[in-house]
Structure formats: C-alpha cells, structure tokens
Amino acid sequence: MNSQATLIQFSVNGEGLIVSSDQGDIPLLHYLRDTLGLHRVRFGCGAGTCGACTVVCDGKAITSCDKVLSDMAGAVLETPECLDTEVDAHPIVQKLVAHQAVQCGYCISGIAMRVKALFDSDPNVSEATLDAALDQHLCRCGTHVRIKQALRELLIKKG
Amino acid sequence: MSTPVQIIESPQIATWLSFEAGRVHVRTGRVELGQGNLTALLQIAADELDVQVGQVVISGGDTRQSPNEGFTSGSLSITQSGTAIRWAASAARHALIGVAARRLAVPAERLNVIDGHLYIDSEKTSLSYWDVAADVDWQQDVTSLAAPKQSDARQIVGKSIPRIDLMDRIAGTPFVHDLTFPDMVFGRMVHPPCMGAKLLRIDLDRLRVRPGVLGVWRSGEMVGLIAESTHQANIACEWAHQTAEWSLPANAPIDPLAAISQSEEELLPVQAHGDASTYASQMVTHKVSRPYLSHGSIGPSAAIAVWDRERLCIWSHAQGPYPLRDAIATVLSLSKEAVDVIHHPGAGCYGHNGADDVALDAALLAKAFPGVAVKVVWSRADEFQCAPLAPGMVTRVSAAVDSTHTIQAMDVVVNSAPHGNRPGRNGSPNLRAAAFLDPPFPPSKSNDIPLSAGGGADRNAVPIYDIPNLRVQKRIVHELPYRTSSMRSLGAHLNVYALETLMDKLAADASEDPFDFRLRHLRDERAKNVLKALRDTTASVRALPATEGGGWGLGFAKYKNTAAYCAVLVQVEVQERVRVTEAHAVIDGGEIINPDGVINQTEGGILQALSWTLYEAIKFEGPVVATEGWLDYPIVPFSDVPKVEVHLIHQPNSPPLGCAEAAQGPMAAAIGNAVFRAIGTHVCDMPLTHDALVQAALNQ
Numbered sequence: 083m084n085s086q087a088t089l090i091q092f093s094v095n096g097e098g099l100i101v102s103s104d105q106g107d108i109p110l111l112h113y114l115r116d117t118l119g120l121h122r123v124r125f126g127c128g129a130g131t132c133g134a135c136t137v138v139c140d141g142k143a144i145t146s147c148d149k150v151l152s153d154m155a156g157a158v159l160e161t162p163e164c165l166d167t168e169v170d171a172h173p174i175v176q177k178l179v180a181h182q183a184v185q186c187g188y189c190i191s192g193i194a195m196r197v198k199a200l201f202d203s204d205p206n207v208s209e210a211t212l213d214a215a216l217d218q219h220l221c222r223c224g225t226h227v228r229i230k231q232a233l234r235e236l237l238i239k240k241g
Numbered sequence: 242m243s244t245p246v247q248i249i250e251s252p253q254i255a256t257w258l259s260f261e262a263g264r265v266h267v268r269t270g271r272v273e274l275g276q277g278n279l280t281a282l283l284q285i286a287a288d289e290l291d292v293q294v295g296q297v298v299i300s301g302g303d304t305r306q307s308p309n310e311g312f313t314s315g316s317l318s319i320t321q322s323g324t325a326i327r328w329a330a331s332a333a334r335h336a337l338i339g340v341a342a343r344r345l346a347v348p349a350e351r352l353n354v355i356d357g358h359l360y361i362d363s364e365k366t367s368l369s370y371w372d373v374a375a376d377v378d379w380q381q382d383v384t385s386l387a388a389p390k391q392s393d394a395r396q397i398v399g400k401s402i403p404r405i406d407l408m409d410r411i412a413g414t415p416f417v418h419d420l421t422f423p424d425m426v427f428g429r430m431v432h433p434p435c436m437g438a439k440l441l442r443i444d445l446d447r448l449r450v451r452p453g454v455l456g457v458w459r460s461g462e463m464v465g466l467i468a469e470s471t472h473q474a475n476i477a478c479e480w481a482h483q484t485a486e487w488s489l490p491a492n493a494p495i496d497p498l499a500a501i502s503q504s505e506e507e508l509l510p511v512q513a514h515g516d517a518s519t520y521a522s523q524m525v526t527h528k529v530s531r532p533y534l535s536h537g538s539i540g541p542s543a544a545i546a547v548w549d550r551e552r553l554c555i556w557s558h559a560q561g562p563y564p565l566r567d568a569i570a571t572v573l574s575l576s577k578e579a580v581d582v583i584h585h586p587g588a589g590c591y592g593h594n595g596a597d598d599v600a601l602d603a604a605l606l607a608k609a610f611p612g613v614a615v616k617v618v619w620s621r622a623d624e625f626q627c628a629p630l631a632p633g634m635v636t637r638v639s640a641a642v643d644s645t646h647t648i649q650a651m652d653v654v655v656n657s658a659p660h661g662n663r664p665g666r667n668g669s670p671n672l673r674a675a676a677f678l679d680p681p682f683p684p685s686k687s688n689d690i691p692l693s694a695g696g697g698a699d700r701n702a703v704p705i706y707d708i709p710n711l712r713v714q715k716r717i718v719h720e721l722p723y724r725t726s727s728m729r730s731l732g733a734h735l736n737v738y739a740l741e742t743l744m745d746k747l748a749a750d751a752s753e754d755p756f757d758f759r760l761r762h763l764r765d766e767r768a769k770n771v772l773k774a775l776r777d778t779t780a781s782v783r784a785l786p787a788t789e790g791g792g793w794g795l796g797f798a799k800y801k802n803t804a805a806y807c808a809v810l811v812q813v814e815v816q817e818r819v820r821v822t823e824a825h826a827v828i829d830g831g832e833i834i835n836p837d838g839v840i841n842q843t844e845g846g847i848l849q850a851l852s853w854t855l856y857e858a859i860k861f862e863g864p865v866v867a868t869e870g871w872l873d874y875p876i877v878p879f880s881d882v883p884k885v886e887v888h889l890i891h892q893p894n895s896p897p898l899g900c901a902e903a904a905q906g907p908m909a910a911a912i913g914n915a916v917f918r919a920i921g922t923h924v925c926d927m928p929l930t931h932d933a934l935v936q937a938a939l940n941q
Contacts, residue, residue, distance in 0.1 A: 108470075108472050109472060112470065112471045112472045115471070116427075116470055116471050116472075119421070121414035121416075121418070121419035122412060122413065122414055124416070124418070124540060125418065125540065125541070125618065126539050126540060126541075126621070127621040127870060127871055128620060128621055129621065129870050129871075129872075131870060131871040131872060132539055132871055134539055134540065162412060165411075165412045166412075171408075171412070172412075175408075175411055175412050178411050179403070179407060179408060179411065182401075182403060182404060182407065182837055182841060184275075184404070184407050184410050184411055185275040185276065185277070185589060185841065185842075185845055186274065186275025186410070186539070186540075186586075186587075186588050186589035187275065187407070187410025187411060187415075188275075188410075188416065188538075188539045188540040188587075188588035188589065189539050190410065190411050191411065191412060194411070194412070213879065213880060214880075216879035216880075217878050217879050217880050219879065220539060220871060220876060220878075221539070221879070222537050222538060222539050222588070222589055222591070222849070222876065223275055223589045223845050223849070224844055224845030224846065224847065224848030224849045224852075225841070225844070225845060225848075226848055226877075226879050226882040227844055227848070227882060227884075227885045228841070228844070229879075230879065230882070
C-alpha cells in the first residue's frame with residue numbers, strides 16, 4: 083500500500099472486509115470471484131448488459147462486472163452464496179427447482195439475486211415490477227417461460 | 242435391431258459401466274450442455290438395470306475414461322448414446338444375473354432384480370449386484386449379452402425425473418470458469434482481429450512489464466500472456482490490443498449476404514427425382530435469407546490447461562472431448578495419448594462456439610509455461626468476434642402447381658457459408674489460434690456436412706411433401722473471409738422457413754387452409770398425425786376474429802427428414818414490429834425418455850428461434866466482426882416472450898429421435914407465415930425487424 087492509500091470497508095455476506103484504495107480499480111466481480119472465491123457470481127459480459135453477475139448491494143440489485151471496489155465503500159453486499167442449497171433452500175431456488183426452470187443455468191444465479199432484492203425490499207412485489215426486473219437479464223437457452231412461471235409463484239396473491 | 246454404432250466402436254461392457262460401492266457408474270462419451278441429456282441417459286441405465294435413479298452416477302465425455310462418442314451434436318445424445326447405454330446396461334444386468342444364478346444354484350430365469358438386489362422369484366436373497374460384480378468378466382462384449390427390455394417393461398423412462406445437475410446450476414459452481422487450482426494463473430490471448438490478419442507491430446517488452454504480467458508468449462501472429470489475476474490479464478490484454486498494429490486482408494465483400502446470394506461457386510446436387518426443370522416456366526419463386534448469427538453463449542468460453550512436461554490436461558466445455566484432444570495434439574506436436582480433455586460444464590453453447598478455440602488458447606499458454614494451471618476466459622467481444630459464426634444463407638425455392646393446386650415440381654437451391662467446421666472435421670484442427678501460429682495450421686476447405694449425416698447447408702432443404710418432380714442443390718460459399726460452423730439446426734432454420742413460407746403462399750393461391758394444403762401433400766402418417774394434433778389443439782386460436790395486424794401462422798418439419806416431427810403455430814401482432822403472443826407446438830420425437838426434458842428443450846428451441854428470426858444479425862466492418870457486445874446484438878428479452886405450449890406424442894415402441902433442434906425451423910416458418918397472414922406480405926429477409934417489414938412492403 084502506498085502512503086497515500088486509504089481503506090475501503092464493506093461487507094460481503096455478513097463478513098466485514100477492508101481493502102486498500104490501491105485496489106480500488108479492481109472490478110467487484112473479479113474481487114468476489116478470484117479473491118474471495120465466490121464463484122456463484124458469474125461473468126457474462128463485463129459491461130452490465132446481461133445480468134449474469136448480479137449481486138445485492140445495500141438491498142438493491144447491481145451488476146458487479148461494471149462496478150469497482152472504490153464504489154463499494156460502506157456497502158453491504160450479498161452474493162448468490164447466500165442462497166442455501168443443502169438444508170433450507172431459499173424459496174426462489176425452491177421455485178426454480180420445482181419448475182425445472184433451467185437449461186444451462188449460467189444466467190440463473192444473477193436472476194435469483196435480483197428477484198431476492200426485490201422481495202426483500204417489498205414482499206408485495208407486483209407482476210409488472212417482477213417482469214421489469216427480469217428484463218435486466220438475458221437468457222439464451224429459451225428458459226424464459228419457466229423462469230417467469232416459477233418466480234411469479236412468489237407473488238402474493240391479491241384479493 | 243442392429244447393433245448401435247457406439248457399441249461397435251466401444252464393444253466391452255467395462256467401457257460403459259462399472260459397479261462400485263453400491264453405485265452403478267455409467268460413462269457416456271456425450272457431454273451435458275444444459276440440455277438434460279445426462280439425466281435422460283441415467284434413466285435409461287437405471288431402468289434397464291432395475292436400480293433406482295439415485296443408485297446411478299453418470300459422467301460425461303472424458304478422454305481418460307469415457308467411450309469416444311465424437312461430438313455431442315445434432316440432437317443425437319439419446320438416439321445414439323441412449324441406445325448404446327441401453328444395450329450396455331442390459332448386458333451388464335445379464336452378466337450379473339448369470340454370476341448370481343451360479344452362486345445361488347438357481348436358473349437365471351428365476352432371478353429378479355429390485356433396486357439392485359437379487360430375488361429368487363419374490364424372495365429376497367442375500368446378494369446384490371455389488372456382491373457379485375467382482376466375479377463378472379467386464380471385458381465381455383455388450384453384443385454377446387444385450388437383450389434390452391421390451392418397452393412395456395420399462396418403468397423409469399417415460400417419467401419426468403428432475404434434472405440431476407439442476408441444483409448445482411442454480412446455486413452452485415459447476416462451470417469450468419469456477420475451477421481453481423493451486424498456483425493457477427490467468428491467461429489471455431491477443432486475438433488477431435480477423436482471419437488472415439498479420440501482426441505488424443507489438444511491443445512485447447512493454448507488455449511483459451505491465452502490472453501482474455508473469456509471462457508473454459508469441460508464435461507467428463499469436464501473442465498471449467499470463468498474469469496473477471483475471472483483472473491484470475484483462476488490462477494487459479486490452480493494452481496489447483490498443484497498441485498492436487495489424488494488417489487486414491482485403492478480400493471482404495461490401496455486402497456479405499449479397500455475395501452469398503450471387504456466388505458462382507460449384508452447385509452440388511443434394512437430391513433429385515422426376516424432372517423439375519420441365520416446369521421451370523410455370524414456377525413461383527421465393528427467395529429468403531438469414532444473416533450471420535452468433536451462438537451467443539451467456540458465459541464466454543473458458544478452459545484450463547496444465548502441462549507437466551509429459552502430459553497436457555485440459556478442462557473444457559467443448560462438445561467433443563476426443564476430437565478436441567486430437568486437434569490439440571496435432572497443433573502441439575504431441576501424441577494423442579499425451580493429452581487429456583475432461584469435459585466440465587460451460588454456459589449453453591448451441592453448437593460450435595468458442596469452446597474448442599479457448600481450449601487451444603489455454604493449451605498453448607500451458608505448454609509455454611509448464612507446471613502451472615492456466616485458466617483462460619474469453620471476453621464478451623472475443624466470443625462475438627473470434628468464435629465461429631452461424632453461417633449467412635440464401636435459399637431459393639421454386640414450385641409449380643397444376644390446375645388442382647397440387648404441387649407438381651419443386652426446385653430448391655441453397656447458397657450458404659459452410660456449416661461443418663468442427664475440429665478435425667475437414668482434416669485440419671480448425672482451432673482459431675492454430676491458423677496464426679508459426680507454422681500455421683490453416684483451416685481446410687469445408688466440405689459442409691453430407692445429407693447422409695443430416696446435411697449442413699442442405700439440412701431440411703429436401704421437402705417432406707410428396708412432390709413428383711424435385712431437384713435440390715446446394716452451393717457452399719467458401720470465398721468469404723468469415724469463420725463459420727455449426728449452430729443448432731444448421732441449415733434447417735432457413736430452409737424450413739423457405740419451404741414452409743412457400744407452402745403458405747401456394748395454399749393462399751389455392752384459397753386453401755394451410756393445414757389442409759399440407760395434409761394433401763403428405764403421405765407420412767406420423768407427419769399427418771402431428772399436423773392434425775396441432776390443428777386440434779389450436780382450434781380456438783385459429784378461430785379468433787381477424788384483427789388489424791394480427792394473424793396466426795404454421796410451420797412444420799421432420800428434423801433432418803430422419804428425426805423428430807415438429808409442428809408449431811404462433812399468433813403474432815404486427816405493429817411497428819412483430820410480436821409473437823403465443824406459440825403452440827406438437828412434437829413426435831419417438832420414444833420419450835423424460836417428457837419434461839423434451840418440453841423444456843422444445844420450449845427452448847421455440848424461443849431461441851424466435852430470437853434468431855426477429856432480432857439477430859452479426860455486423861461486419863470489412864473482414865472484421867464488428868459486433869462486440871449485447872448492445873450490438875439484441876436477443877429476445879423476457880418481456881417479448883410469448884405464452885408457449887408444447888404437446889408430446891409418445892411413441893414408446895419407436896426409437897427415440899432427439900428433440901433439441903426440432904422446433905427451430907418450424908418456429909421460424911410459423912412466424913413468417915403469421916406475419917404474411919397479418920400484413921399480407923412475405924418478409925423474406927431475416928431478421929424480421931421494423932426495417933425488414935418496411936422493406937418487404939416497398940418490394941411488394
């Protein structure tokens with residue numbers, strides 16, 4: 083660290099982290115994947131256009147490939163590692179499994195994180211809001227119908 | 242039933258199956274690309290062996306242990322590997338029962354198996370498969386013992402068993418991108434901007450001292466580097482790209498599709514009977530085109546390679562571990578036996594994308610820097626610009642009808658860039674970096690794919706309809722500088738569009754319902770049944786009152802004319818652009834192993850073809866692919882996805898025909914025909930964007 087460097091503090095999945103501002107230009111995605119080994123965050127485009135790398139930052143979904151560590155000061159981050167698989171799978175994961183809503187699955191952890199952020203901030207998510215959120219993501223296998231059907235089951239039925 | 246070709250090539254039971262620690266280990270040479278084939282193959286094995294699904298472990302293509310089944314392509318995993326595994330599992334079952342019968346001193350006919358346990362009649366014995374496995378001669382030939390069950394005795398196939406790999410794909414780290422090794426380094430290649438490019442200037446000394454760079458390598462026009470981190474490798478590679486100078490070949494056409502259309506390369510016969518030429522003056526002609534497309538994997542291609550100075554080991558998501566091994570061994574002057582290729586999942590590839598190329602990139606860097614694992618992950622721009630493209634195509638279809646509006650003659654000419662360029666297919670490695678090395682391994686002239694193997698440019702160019710005078714020809718256009726190869730359904734996407742939109746044109750001329758017109762020209766009963774089933778399931782859609790800009794359309798094909806029958810009907814709304822509001826499909830894929838898997842694949846085929854047909858086109862600047870990212874290459878967004886319904890026709894006594902590529906051609910054609918019904922104009926040039934609609938209206 084050079085003498086001018088400051089510290090960037092943030093948390094990932096509840097764990098506090100401190101990095102030097104020397105590392106401030108490292109893309110968040112590569113830091114999560116390579117330094118922290120959080121490989122459920124997936125690299126897709128590097129330009130924030132496909133959604134595969136989506137994580138939750140301060141309760142909101144962000145793409146991690148076009149953000150750098152210096153953007154993360156004070157941030158509270160969640161990655162797909164918070165979606166448990168073994169014992170109590172997250173309801174989003176349960177729905178996706180129930181609908182077999184995957185082909186290759188490369189896009190799905192990013193989608194799950196955006197939807198998680200949505201429902202965490204407002205359990206009464208509307209169908210239109212959910213649909214708009216999905217439009218931030220690309221799927222190439224053509225699994226859209228199943229993904230939509232699975233996630234719409236999370237909506238709280240009105241009336 | 243004749244012996245499956247895979248069994249002839251890998252005859253011993255031991256190659257396919259083993260029994261260890263209470264589990265059956267099944268080895269296929271096929272690979273899981275996200276299509277669910279390993280789940281279906283596992284079901285076949287479990288059913289034949291009378292074990293539970295959970296007692297079977299299956300692994301895909303791996304040159305260290307699996308049979309060599311070439312490429313996982315052409316919707317053939319279940320048809321070919323499935324049949325081979327059914328035979329191998331049957332042989333294993335009979336071998337195990339034979340040993341058990343001797344040990345229990347009872348006739349083999351009295352032994353039954355439940356969950357791998359042996360029963361004498363209905364009485365459980367003390368023996369399981371695993372108790373007797375050690376006494377079986379696993380070197381026996383499958384053919385000496387195989388007697389697969391009759392279809393009515395099968396209990397696990399035909400059921401929608403959940404995908405075995407699904408949880409890991411949703412919330413795990415199953416991809417080759419996710420593999421890590423001690424002391425792993427991160428490699429990147431500074432890819433030449435196009436085929437034929439020459440490297441004029443690059444400052445390797447300055448590249449060597451970029452932050453984090455551990456080593457730089459050059460051979461011919463190829464420069465590569467390894468670095469301590471992905472980020473540092475990317476930054477250094479970007480710097481090299483920006484500072485390098487290249488000369489580009491001067492042979493690029495102004496309009497690649499026009500060049501394909503006007504090509505005078507050799508016209509090759511595909512199929513002919515009768516004499517279509519005598520009807521030339523009476524023919525209605527229809528010319529359609531498709532631009533170059535990208536496979537467009539969501540995850541750019543990746544690979545990891547390690548060279549320990551004796552052996553090269555590569556982890557790759559390529560479709561053919563053995564052909565890739567052979568191609569890489571050729572390029573690196575190694576014996577095949579010194580190279581291992583282990584399949585590890587990637588994002589969906591949908592055909593020959595950059596998976597093989599990046600494996601060579603990693604292998605070259607591993608060879609240059611022995612003893613460390615080199616991971617190479619392509620950039621998004623690499624994936625668009627360096628991976629093989631799906632070929633641009635122009636198909637002309639002409640038909641003559643008689644006074645009863647019955648088709649008397651048809652003439653089909655397909656002009657296409659080559660489809661069949663997988664590694665080793667035409668005698669050269671055909672890996673991108675190989676073409677730039679010193680010495681180079683340039684790609685061979687492509688033979689495309691013969692009709693006997695399903696056809697490439699001519700796939701589904703031969704109409705399924707009963708036409709007394711027919712001539713089908715193809716012209717493979719080699720003279721363009723772009724690198725192309727196989728993408729799902731190959732020529733069928735455009736050829737079915739061509740044939741089926743002409744069928745609707747002829748039906749309209751006859752003022753006849755498109756279903757009736759097709760049925761009148763069909764003799765194949767299974768084909769007729771699929772069309773009739775779709776007609777029945779879509780009666781309410783077709784009965785909707787006509788609306789301004791609304792309409793339905795039908796498309797139908799028997800994939801490769803040898804595989805699954807699929808008919809699709811869509812409803813569209815055409816305003817500023819085409820919007821598909823619903824899609825209905827009926828598919829007869831023979832024996833169905835996993836119904837939900839077939840539905841999932843057919844839905845996928847429908848939506849991918851919707852995207853190709855309405856949205857997609859690669860852009861060029863001279864010889865260079867100019868498409869760099871998703872903003873340059875829109876694909877269907879979630880908000881434009883229609884309601885999709887898939888109906889299955891189960892044929893338990895027929896061979897499984899595969900399903901992953903059956904819907905693409907029919908879906909494209911259904912869209913074209915729905916647009917015709919909605920606006921009265923055939924839009925002949927894909928993608929059917931707003932501009933294409935306007936152009937079609939002007940051309941009318």
